Amino acid sequence: MTETLPLPPACVTARRISKSFGGVAALDSVDLAPRPGRVLGLLGANGSGKSTLCRIIAGEMMSDGGELLVDGQPARFTTPKDAVRRGVVIAHQHPSLAPDLPVWENLFLGMERCGRGGFVSRAGSRRAAWHMLQAVGLDIDIDQPVERLSAAEQQLVEIARALSREPRLLILDEPTAALSAALVDRLFAHVRALAASGTAIIFISHRLQEVEALCDDLVVLRNGRRVGSWELDGSLDEARVLDLLTGDSDAPARLTERKPRDTQDVVLTLEGLCAGQALRGVDLDLHSGEILGIAGLQGQGQEQLLDTVAGFRRKDGGRILHRGRALSPHRPRDMIRRGICLVPNDRHRQGLFMDQTVGENLAAVALAMQPRPWRLRRRRLAEFVRQTIPRLLIKTRGPTQPVATLSGGNQQKVVIGKWLEGPVDVLLLSDPTKGVDLRARREIYDTIGDLVAGGSAALVYASDIHELLHHCDRILVMYEGRVVETLSGSAMTEQRVIAASFGRAA
Amino acid sequence: MSAVTGQPRTRLAVAPWQALRRSGLGPGLLMLLVVVSLNIALQPDFFSGSSLSGNIATFAPTILICVAQAVIVLSRELDLSLGAGVSLINCVMASLPQDKLGGPLGVIAVAVLVALLLGAVNGLLVAYAGLPSLVATFATGAIWFGLALTIMPQPGGVISDAIGDGYAGTLLGIPVPLLIIAVAMACWALLARHRAGRRIIAVGSNPEAAAVAGIPLRRTKLLAYLVAWMLVCLGAIAISAQTMSGDPRLGQSYTLASVAAVVIGGVSLGGGRGTPWGALIGALVLGLVTNVIYFAGISSSWQEFVKGFVIVAALGFMVLEGRRRA
Incomplete structure (x- = not known):
């Protein structure tokens, strides 16, 4: 002492x-x-x-x-x-x-x-x-x-x-x-x-x-x-x-290296995507099975990019292609049907119903999207909630615990978990580990890794460069509403990300 | 884009048009312009002395009650008992023996006491007992109305001539109603520069942040109610001076009018945003709309219809403005 x-x-x-x-x-x-x-x-x-x-x-x-x-x-x-x-x-x-x-x-x-x-x-x-x-x-x-x-x-x-x-x-x-x-x-x-x-x-x-x-x-x-x-x-x-x-001395101090995956199929393509002042022509390809990171200084359009792809914000120009088909998202609902799901930046306001329980939050998307709104699939939803809690390692007393009483990391797992009832093809995550502890952070990225291993893909914005370096297959750097650098493999270094963040090539 | 730069960007003054946009007075002023034009078209002598002073005498009570509502709305609460409170104060005044109690000043003192009592009850229920103001004041409004009916089941009673003459007269060449409005607005202007007034707005804007910053939430809200009811009292005295008698239904229409004026004047029902100047503009718009209906020869039964329409239009303006900002 x-x-x-x-x-x-x-x-x-x-x-x-x-x-x-x-x-x-x-x-x-x-x-x-x-x-x-x-x-x-x-x-x-x-x-x-x-x-x-x-x-x-x-x-x-x-x-x-x-x-x-x-x-x-x-x-x-x-x-x-x-x-x-x-x-x-x-x-x-x-x-x-x-x-x-x-x-x-x-x-x-x-x-x-x-x-x-x-x-x-x-x-x-x-x-x-x-x-x-x-x-x-x-x-x-x-x-x-x-x-x-x-x-x-x-x-x-x-x-x-x-x-x-x-x-x-x-x-x-x-x-x-x-x-x-x-x-x-x-x-x-x-x-x-x-x-x-x-x-x-x-x-x-x-x-x-x-x-x-x-x-x-x-x-x-x-x-x-x-x-x-x-x-x-x-x-x-x-x-x-x-x-x-x-409190877990067996846990590796460093994350295990991610295995290289087959990254031939393009899941999502953006061509010259524009939205207001924030996005000024974004081009990117997101491949099947990959976790693609978006880096850059704060406020370079990263959050707006994810919001726009999710249909939460209107696009002014450019194209969004999902599995080769051009989409023009007008509502989040259109995108959710195609399996394009957003884990939003502000989980208290956009991610969760803070006054409801863990179970209600997990079932929220399934309820909103169910094909026949007059038939509540109570048993199926209960089953989904029961399976999702252990699957995402959500630490909770049970589905009836108010979501507001969970820790930040477990709340974030609920936000991710609510999408899993339907098909998830493109998972968009906006700073998913903000205010989340290291262990939960690892568990969240493990979940994302499991999801994309099935052929879908994830697009992640994080304010912490190290987090992206640890977990992503490729990293894009945004600067003033555009993608200015794409890094993969051995080129993915802190130095190059930071250099590109300031609009400079390393 | 990035606001964190090396160059100083701090300006000392705000551009006037920007100040107007931030104030949220735009839609209200626009509506005021429209109704004033209509009034001038229908009533060519609108700007003549007698017509103006008549209008001001009629509008003064509405303005005072609307400004009162604005003070409460700024603290993120609401008071739906203002109208009934006006009736109760009016009935108490009219049922008092006008020549005892030290004459008209005694009657006015009793009115002030009653207003403070009503404001304190509402403030204590909302701030200290934690009841939702929407429901609590709706209920206390029913109580005030009931009390007014008990005191004066039928319209009647008298208000002393001194009060009526005083209201119709002038002081230093300025019509008394105009003076009352000016005093009320000056009180607000002072409050808005005072710690207490700033705290009312801070509590309305974000109660949690205010609490963490050490602002006493309950005391601040109670204060907002007390200030508002002083203005209501002034309004009730002005109406009584015009009607010269008591009527338990006298104030009924003021509750909706005050909420409407607040909305038209760009005071956010979510608290923290807006000024009582907006409520003043809103009250003028509502008063002039009534004039238009009267002078255009439209049946007075359309009055409520048109007022409701104006309120919905004002709300629409606010939503559009909010969307443009986002």
Whole structure:
């Protein structure tokens, strides 16, 4: 344990924190002592309790047991404001912003800069807001409503707000999930400077190389328990971390190489596909049995490409050919009938019925697409649900568990599983492992691999380059609405993907 | 495309046309233009002093009640008891002994107290008891109406002449109804620059984000109801000053009108977006539509039909605008 080393005392200490939801223990007597001037990496699979722990420390949730100490004195945070007053600030993974309010107002939400009599000082706030955003490298119109911003920009607004509250302890909950590599570098520089000035930082990420690059200490959680912690000195023992994360020492630390497949049959062809500003002539061939990755910086049209092929977004020009036949998708329904299925980017809003159960979600597509709507095939659907849960290794108490109570990885498996009742010929996946832990990520790609082995194909967009390099047969790189590079075999290297992402040939 | 660049793009001012689009006032202003043109065509002396001041005196209560609804809608709630509340306040005022209680000011003070009480009941039920506002205020509206009927089963009673004369008069050369509207809008303008008003909008835009940011949700919503009911009170006093008597059915039509005005004025029923200025425009559109029906010699039984039509058209505008934005 690192706590015995001569380090500055922790400003905020979580001691033996326990929390359970509906009888299931989310945290079991967990200690955490982030120290001033150091970045503490908090690693754990989804459902391991990282977010719960952080929310308790930030006053958004009360623990069932244990205590928080601020400068050695017991403290009780009943609201986020209590925590902020004591210098504990959290930047959430999903930005908590008011979409209709301008950017500058969101930066001061709940902590308005007021002049005499409680009137908001507009000029001062706007000027301060501009400086706050400059600090994180965001140069946008601060008067526009936040809803106009991209996911990456909203994330940076959330981070800028947290930074501005002059935290003694800053919690960054997966801040990089939506950011491009350049923005991540910039953020890290800022975090390091903040740490150097004596702030304690808790950093959560699923990307090991980010933890390696940024963190001084590491704590690993599994199933609500602290299973390991040590000091990092610039390098990370990846195999050890993976073992601790999965609790499965037999699991290979690296993914097994995918066997080359017969890739002669073309399943899907795009010719000069255009849609609005996002897609400006996309050409690609998707072969039977392959997993084709789409890489590139954020917002180069990857998500729109998948949406357009799925019939979810109108195309303005070009052709989509499925098994040699030209299609003009008007509705997702037309594409689903042909087995072209989308696992959308935002699983909470587009992928799942969050207030329904696992079983209802798995059966949703089958119900919507059944040929004779007046005849419910209850028994068949129940059978399908019963088989799909173990097939995709969905960790659930059963089909009647509300889908909202599953971890992110298991929710994503449900999104994939709902398509399996019908034929799947082209599986479109938009960042399928966003906020998904490493083990579930592997299981999701295993499922995709099994699916395409039967002759169908998958088109995957992922914001994590390593994920694509690990799992895909070929990688396309998009830049400003076009495919600028196709890489396969030994040419599939991080370097070439990144070079192409910036619109340059390697 | 990419908004993260090295070049500073922060502008200090927003282009006027862009400000108009963001405000959502476009459709409302367009409709206002149409109905004003129709009014001028049908009533050539529309802009004469007497006609204008008559119109303003008629429209003032509607405007106040519509702006009240806008404040509540901004906080992502609704109040379907505004109309019945107006009736109840009116009946209480008309049944009071007008020459006791310190004269007209006493009567007005009682009206304010009643309005605050009604607003507090609605606010507590919605914000603190967590009842859905659509149903809760529909129900309390029935209660207000019932109380109004109990106090005054038949139209009757009197409002003191002082209130009526005051409303018809001028102050510093400005007609009192116009002054009341101006005061109400000035109150909003101040609130919109105040922390409390910004928080009402933030809560309506994203309650969860507001809560996480430390904004007290319940207190903020209660405040929205109380502010709104102060405006309703002002509206009820204005109507009473015009009718000079009590009528338990007096306010009935204002509930739908207020929701309609909010929609026409581009205030999002989902909360957080829009301004009470939109509600003012919406109220003017509805009032002028009534004028058009009257002056065009159309039977007044078509009034509700035409109003409903205007509301559907406004909703259509909003949907089209939303689609263009996406």
